[in-house]
Amino acid sequence: MxxxxxxxxxxxxxxxxxxxxxxxxxxxxxxxxxxxxxxxxxxxxxxxxxxxxxxxAQVPVAQVKEILESLDSDDLPLHEQIGRAHRALTPTRKQTASEEARAAATTQVTELITRRGWSVEPEAPALATLIETVAALRTLGQDDLVGFLDAYADAVERFTELEIDAVTTNPTRDQLAESVVIGTILGETLISSLRLLAQESISAHRWKDH
Amino acid sequence: MxxxxxxxxxxxxxxxxxxxxxxxxxxxxxxxxxxxxxxxxxxxxxxxxxxxxxxxAQVPVAQVKEILESLDSDDLPLHEQIGRAHRALTPTRKQTASEEARAAATTQVTELITRRGWSVEPEAPALATLIETVAALRTLGQDDLVGFLDAYADAVERFTELEIDAVTTNPTRDQLAESVVIGTILGETLISSLRLLAQESISAHRWKDH
DNA sequence: TGTGATGGATAGTATCAGTATCCATAAGCG
DNA sequence: CGCTTATGGATACTGATACTATCCATCACA
Missing domain, CATH: 1.10.10 (Arc Repressor Mutant, subunit A)
Structure with missing residues (x-):
């Protein structure tokens, strides 16, 4: 060609x-x-x-490059490949929340993770995002949503297990890594559009009269 | 001030x-x-x-403007306010998939929605994104992930119900609309970081040896 | 009375994701 | 063989986005 x-x-x-x-x-x-x-x-x-x-998925080109590089380095252990892709997906954000809001959020998130028995490195970039998000929700007066952290975690855990099962059927390591990465990224697009559709549908029923 | x-x-x-x-x-x-x-x-x-x-949440400034405008127009029915915010959140994307891939994806997504009894307008922007995503997953050879559409939808439905319950406790209409919007957007950030953490944790256990 | 902040307008900057242009060379066709 | 078209590689340009910076005629306050 x-x-x-x-x-x-x-x-x-x-x-x-x-x-x-x-x-x-x-x-x-x-x-x-x-x-x-x-x-x-x-x-x-x-x-x-x-x-x-x-x-x-609107991933910036620079990040796509890093993700592809992690896919191509099949000398690395699979878990490390996935870790790299994750890091590329979570840009280090400016810290938005105030000191004390972040401290409170950190405690809450840490407890959540312990309660679930998740093993997460303290430097995982998604951890910082989660903490900032919880802090922001608090600051914006949406404490009730924060109360659902466990419910979210339940749901997320459930389909993550499924995804990983599905992906594990891949014959070769290369394909496995690629599936994980595609699943992580496009899976998110999938979930978010499903969520918007579910919201519209449920809110239409619930608030016909408002 | x-x-x-x-x-x-x-x-x-x-x-x-x-x-x-x-x-x-x-x-x-x-x-x-x-x-x-x-x-x-x-x-x-x-x-x-x-x-x-x-x-x-990395929402572009122009979109934030539209979202805020929808929040401020409390003369509109709540469902319409939410719909506007949704539209602002889902940029009309270029069509990526090929004709036939999109046709197949459309059928599948339509069936999913009927099966679930969701009421979704055919012009809902999230619908187009969902279809493109399913088509892309197929094209990229990730059919097994597409097989989980129902499992994703289950999970999503479950926490969307919870969110809407939570948010409904808000006293005033203004606060309600604001909660829905914040919940929609920051909720997504929340879910996606939880998902990354769950993936890391599960993949660490599953592929220690790879 | 003068020092610093303010509102409003206009201009400048950095980054991102391409597009466009140029050129010497190569391929395909008659 | 000659002519048109495509190609690889380099460099320059573009449009959008999200700010920053500068200016200036007020204005508040010590």
Missing amino acids: RIGELSRATEVPVPTIKYYLREGLLPAGELSSPNQASYGERHARRLRLIRALVEL | RIGELSRATEVPVPTIKYYLREGLLPAGELSSPNQASYGERHARRLRLIRALVEL
């Missing part, structure tokens, strides 16, 4: 493909002469993955 | 507050003279909400 065919096969414009090549998201094609390269099915597959992450 | 005090109270820089004023995210203070305005607790509250949405 030359670049034009790759473009037609994936519906990604040629200049965009060139951009991804420049940025190192897509490995270079095999050069047959200084200005002639050929791309294979692997490239098409990778390109489709990039588009799904960038367009659908 | 003058702008400097508002800035100190919320830890938002003065130029940023001015920017939000310009963009119409924050209502102007009450002018006592041509260059002297005073802001109240309502402004501080609004500002904290803006920050939570922009920094924590």
